[in-house]
Amino acid sequence: MVSKSITLGRGSRVASTRPSYKGHRYPVEIISHCVWLYFRFPLSFREVEELMLERGVVVSYETVRRWCRKFGQSYADALRRRRPRPGDKWHLDEVFVKINGERKYLWRAVDQNGNVLDILVQNRRDKDAARRFFRKLMTKTRSVPRVIVTDKLRSYGAAHREVMPSVEHRSHKGLNNRAENTHQPTRQRERAMKGFRSVGAAQRFLSAFSGISPHFRPSRHLMTATEHRLEMTIRFTIWDQITGVVGQPTRA
Known part of the structure; x- marks a missing residue:
């Protein structure tokens, strides 16, 4: 259909x-x-x-x-x-990217329909980074999910308890394939561009890319x-x- x-x-x-x-x-x-x-x-x-x-x-x-x-x-x-408005089930994942030879982390959230909600490039993947991403997500979407699904990274749990304690949190590696799969086009572009030169350049490109590329996929x-x-x-x-x-x- x-x-x-x-x-x-x-x-x-x-x-x-x-x-x-x-x-x-x-x-x-x-x-x-x-x-x-x-x-x-x-x-x-x-x-x-x-x-x-x-x-x-x-x-x-x-x-x-x-x-x-x-x-x-x-x-x-x-x-x-x-x-349409984002779904009420959000899948979150983070993946490392090399920027000017240094390891950074790309945080990404998608809903249950596979729509990319937001991305954020950060230096770390600790509690502060997870909390910052949670708050940016809620501000960007102007909504709060019913469920969030993440991998076993403890930073998610710590930030979840602080930022959105009333939201159900499911932490399981096998449940998060939907978010992990959305990294593939980014990896393809990263290889074609031979990496990113700065955090700002990566954020600018990936923010636009994550909004335009899925529209044609x-x-x-x-x-x-x-x-x-x-x-x-x-x-x-x-x-x-x-x-x-x-x-x-x-x-x-």
Whole structure:
């Protein structure tokens, strides 16, 4: 069955959240297409430049970099606003990432439907780090879950008792595959980018990436080819709406 997790409509709300392209000499569809290429596929800025050149569009990789930095997060936030409210069962997990040769930790939360709720790059995975992530999650989603599912890391239990003691906490390695599986696209990009240069750069990229990439990754294994094409058409239409391409003559 085709996913119904993303809906069309909300015209006035969509229009009010479109980013401003004032001062940019390139058409909106060129900008949004470059940002889509970079966050959807494991491409470098130079590779996006080359792909656009093949289409007859001359744009430098530095310009693509600026577009991704300026519009990536706003596109991701707009996509998140189009999603339904988070589920009441949250799966949390942390994984180490190498940043400029040093080990840091990427904390991630998804709901029972696999929707990424938030990510946070931190230096540690202790109680303070877990508590900070819990509070950021509740602020970002404006909600409190019914259940949280984590691995056996003790920091989760200590932070849980302090921040959300009324929430059920299930701690079991085998129950947390849903969160662990969502790390795979991040690992793929980490390899393609040959690591991150700073914590700030990693947070900026992964925050936008976790909002844009899943939008174009529906549960393909649950759909027929026809259903998948229909779902992707819907998602491309939503992308055109939130980026402001709707009403333009053509796509890039």
